[in-house]
Amino acid sequence: MTPFDSEKRVLVIGDIYIDTHADHGYIRLGGVFHAARTLHAIGATYAIAFLAPSYLHESIQAFLKQLGCIDYASVGEVHGAPGVVIIKESLESGDIGYDDLLREARRVQWNDSALLALLERFAPTDILIFPGAFPLENVIIESRRIRARLHVDGQYLPSFVDDVIRLSPLDTVFLSAPSTALKLSGGDPSQLWQTVRSHITSLVIKENRGGSRAFFGVQQAEAPAFPTKTIHSIGVGDCFDALVITAHSTEPVAHTLGRAAYYASSYASTFDHDVFVDEIAHALKIDANVCQLSGKRLRWEQRPQHHVYLAAPDFPDVATTKLDSLEAALRYHNFSPHRPIKENGLAIAGSAVPHQRALFRADIELIDKCSLLIAVPLTADPGTFAELGYFSALHRPTILYEATAPIFNLFVRNCASRVCSTLGGVIDSVFELLG
Amino acid sequence: MGSAGTGNFGDYKQTSAQSGTRCDASLDVDLEDVATMPYFVATSAVPKAGTAVRVRAAPVNKRLVVEEVPTGQVIGTLPTIYNYLLICIGKGYQYEGTVSASGLRPIPSIDVHLDSV
Numbered sequence: 001m002t003p004f005d006s007e008k009r010v011l012v013i014g015d016i017y018i019d020t021h022a023d024h025g026y027i028r029l030g031g032v033f034h035a036a037r038t039l040h041a042i043g044a045t046y047a048i049a050f051l052a053p054s055y056l057h058e059s060i061q062a063f064l065k066q067l068g069c070i071d072y073a074s075v076g077e078v079h080g081a082p083g084v085v086i087i088k089e090s091l092e093s094g095d096i097g098y099d100d101l102l103r104e105a106r107r108v109q110w111n112d113s114a115l116l117a118l119l120e121r122f123a124p125t126d127i128l129i130f131p132g133a134f135p136l137e138n139v140i141i142e143s144r145r146i147r148a149r150l151h152v153d154g155q156y157l158p159s160f161v162d163d164v165i166r167l168s169p170l171d172t173v174f175l176s177a178p179s180t181a182l183k184l185s186g187g188d189p190s191q192l193w194q195t196v197r198s199h200i201t202s203l204v205i206k207e208n209r210g211g212s213r214a215f216f217g218v219q220q221a222e223a224p225a226f227p228t229k230t231i232h233s234i235g236v237g238d239c240f241d242a243l244v245i246t247a248h249s250t251e252p253v254a255h256t257l258g259r260a261a262y263y264a265s266s267y268a269s270t271f272d273h274d275v276f277v278d279e280i281a282h283a284l285k286i287d288a289n290v291c292q293l294s295g296k297r298l299r300w301e302q303r304p305q306h307h308v309y310l311a312a313p314d315f316p317d318v319a320t321t322k323l324d325s326l327e328a329a330l331r332y333h334n335f336s337p338h339r340p341i342k343e344n345g346l347a348i349a350g351s352a353v354p355h356q357r358a359l360f361r362a363d364i365e366l367i368d369k370c371s372l373l374i375a376v377p378l379t380a381d382p383g384t385f386a387e388l389g390y391f392s393a394l395h396r397p398t399i400l401y402e403a404t405a406p407i408f409n410l411f412v413r414n415c416a417s418r419v420c421s422t423l424g425g426v427i428d429s430v431f432e433l434l435g
Numbered sequence: 436m437g438s439a440g441t442g443n444f445g446d447y448k449q450t451s452a453q454s455g456t457r458c459d460a461s462l463d464v465d466l467e468d469v470a471t472m473p474y475f476v477a478t479s480a481v482p483k484a485g486t487a488v489r490v491r492a493a494p495v496n497k498r499l500v501v502e503e504v505p506t507g508q509v510i511g512t513l514p515t516i517y518n519y520l521l522i523c524i525g526k527g528y529q530y531e532g533t534v535s536a537s538g539l540r541p542i543p544s545i546d547v548h549l550d551s552v
Contacts, residue, residue: 018444028444059444227516229457266519275456279522286525294497295515395542432516 002043003259003287004246009045011122011148012036012242013075013115013139014130016052016060017100018084019234026271029056029063030085032130034235037273038242038263040067041280047122049115051076051108051134053083067273073118074111076134081106089424090232108133116142124148126171126245130238131156131163140167151245153238155179161195168199174241176206177300178332187334188301189213190220204244204257206237208333209431210298212257214244223257224295226265227432230424239267255291262290296435303334306434309370311388313381314341322403322423323376329427340366367391372434374399374426375416377407389415397433401426458523462549463535466501466511469543474508481537481545482510488547490520490530501547504531511545523551 012035019030032048039046047070052060054077064072081102088099100106119142126149129139143150151172157163160181164173173196175181177189182205185192189205193215196203202216213222243260266279283290298306308330312323323339330337344362347355367373373391375398377384392398392415400407400416401423413419418429469475474482482488487504490513494500498512499520513520520530532549 063444224515226518228519229516262518266522269457269519278456279519282522282525286521289494289521292497293494293518293521295518393541428516432514435515 002284003248003251003255003291004042004044005248006043006045008126008246009047009070009122009124010039010242010246011047011049011118011124011127012039012130013049013127014051015076015078015132016050016056016083018056018082020084020086021090021232021234021271022086022088023090024232024271028271029060030235032238033063033067034238034267035128035130035242036064036067036069037235037276038239038267039246040069041263041273041277042243042246042284043068044242044246045070047071047073047118047124049073049075049118051078051132053078053081056083071118071122073114075115075118076111077109079107079109087234090234106133110134110138112138112142115139119143119146119148126151128241128245129153136163136167149245151241153241154181155237161192164196165199170200172202172204172245173200174204174206174237174244176237177208177210178334182300187304189215190301193220204241205300206240207298207300209296209428210300210303210333210435211296212240212261213299214253214257216253219253221253221257222297222299223254223261224297224435225431226262226293226295227428227435228265228269230265230268230428231270233268236264236268240264258291258293258295259287261295262293296431298431298435300334304336306372307336307338307366307370308430309367309373309387309391310337310339310376311373311384311391312339312376313379313384314339315346318378320378322401323378325423326374326376326401326403326426329423330430333427333430335430338366338370363387367394370396372397372399372430374401374430375412376401376403378404385409385412388412392416399426399429399433456523457519458526458528459551461532461551462517462530462547464501464513464517464547464549466545466547467514468498469511469545472500472509472511474503474506474510475543477508481539481543482534484534484536486534488532488534488549490524490549492524492529494521501545501549511547528552 012032014032016031020027084101086099127143128151130153149171153174193203204214206212209225211224240260247256327337340363347359375388397417400419402421420426491500491502500509502509529552530549535548536546
């Protein structure tokens with residue numbers, strides 16, 4: 001028996017873009033296509049209501065047919081912008097930095113009658129909405145007329161709490177950490193739930209590589225993430241949303257979340273849809289094992305307690321761009337990185353011994369506070385390697401980040417728990433080691 | 436002025452360079468939890484380099500594990516990054532190989548090389 005409810009008819013509403021992966025030289029249709037690929041892979045009955053520039057319609061229709069989409073309609077004509085997103089970094093090491101070309105000039109010509117006609121024809125039981133520059137209230141009002149369950153990905157709501165309250169009642173609202181809404185709730189998902197719980201049935205927080213959590217009533221459920229060799233992070237959250245809303249409502253929510261995370265990691269491991277479909281087909285056969293598999297769970301609000309020591313030649317005369325990016329990425333994921341030279345000071349050759357010892361003790365105290373050390377030898381700095389060795393001897397995890405060149409020293413490589421040459425690899429390893 | 440890229444969407448085409456999936460790839464893995472696994476607990480030792488090993492088909496305590504072939508005792512867990520192997524095993528893949536390196540210092544550790552069969 002499939003873990004997905006075959007009685008559900010899912011309508012997905014949202015934009016379609018061309019995802020241009022600048023780092024891979026690869027383009028494919030994105031936006032609601034991520035949900036479409038997922039729904040195709042699990043054999044769901046689904047339809048798509050999309051907004052896109054007219055030049056894309058022929059390709060959209062052709063690909064939706066290949067993806068087994070039962071029905072579709074253009075509900076919004078996009079003018080003024082090509083509907084192209086440049087993705088500079090396909091892995092979400094930090095803030096990906098999508099560039100939606102000509103987004104300020106983008107205008108939507110909304111087609112209410114097309115949406116109404118599709119709702120009438122397809123009669124969805126569930127509607128998954130990815131908000132954009134279209135009249136969300138209209139969509140919600142029309143959707144309520146047919147009594148469909150309403151699920152909204154809240155990531156792009158301009159003002160999350162106000163918008164959720166205004167659009168309520170809603171069945172499921174999804175949110176990804178980091179988000180402004182979470183920040184405004186003191187970084188505490190439970191606090192955010194208290195704010196919206198009287199307006200929605202369930203709040204699902206996707207905590208990136210750290211797992212996920214669902215709040216419903218007075219209960220909550222959580223599940224780990226399943227790290228893998230990630231090829232891209234684009235649309236992985238949308239894939240997750242589609243998997244959650246199509247599951248049987250009678251199963252434990254933790255199983256729903258765990259399965260969604262496992263399948264989403266498969267989505268992130270390939271651009272090849274046939275490979276994804278094949279993996280999901282086999283995962284469906286071993287569902288019980290998948291739902292109970294151990295992964296990585298690092299709650300968003302607990303991550304600041306993980307202090308990360310950045311061992312590096314953080315000197316005035318060294319280019320520290322890679323170190324700056326690493327620090328920014330760790331903060332993006334809510335960890336607490338430390339740059340000892342910035343915090344404690346720089347030991348200058350010839351300075352008084354008491355001053356040097358004070359700096360040394362301060363650095364040791366900082367090391368004691370940290371659960372992870374990342375060594376970033378931007379130059380062949382003995383201090384960086386000494387700190388790596390010291391931390392490693394404490395039997396705490398370490399990462400060697402070969403940011404500028406490979407390091408061949410036997411002790412350096414083998415003291416490190418992980419050796420990474422990319423920022424994405426470092427972030428993956430942080431979650432692996434601390435989760 | 437020439438153009439770069441394929442000029443087409445790359446959605447559904449498997450490139451000619453890809454002849455297999457990640458299930459087909461060989462693995463070199465530093466096993467986890469060695470010191471708490473039955474083999475070490477029973478012997479206070481780690482299997483020597485060259486010992487035949489394999490991935491057990493079913494998870495143990497929610498983890499994919501590697502067992503020593505002669506005794507069937509679990510010697511370590513696969514890092515969770517290899518959880519995708521569960522699907523591969525479900526497809527009929529098996530993973531067998533040998534211990535490539537092992538030691539007790541600084542902590543009990545076992546490196547294995549695994550091939551898909």
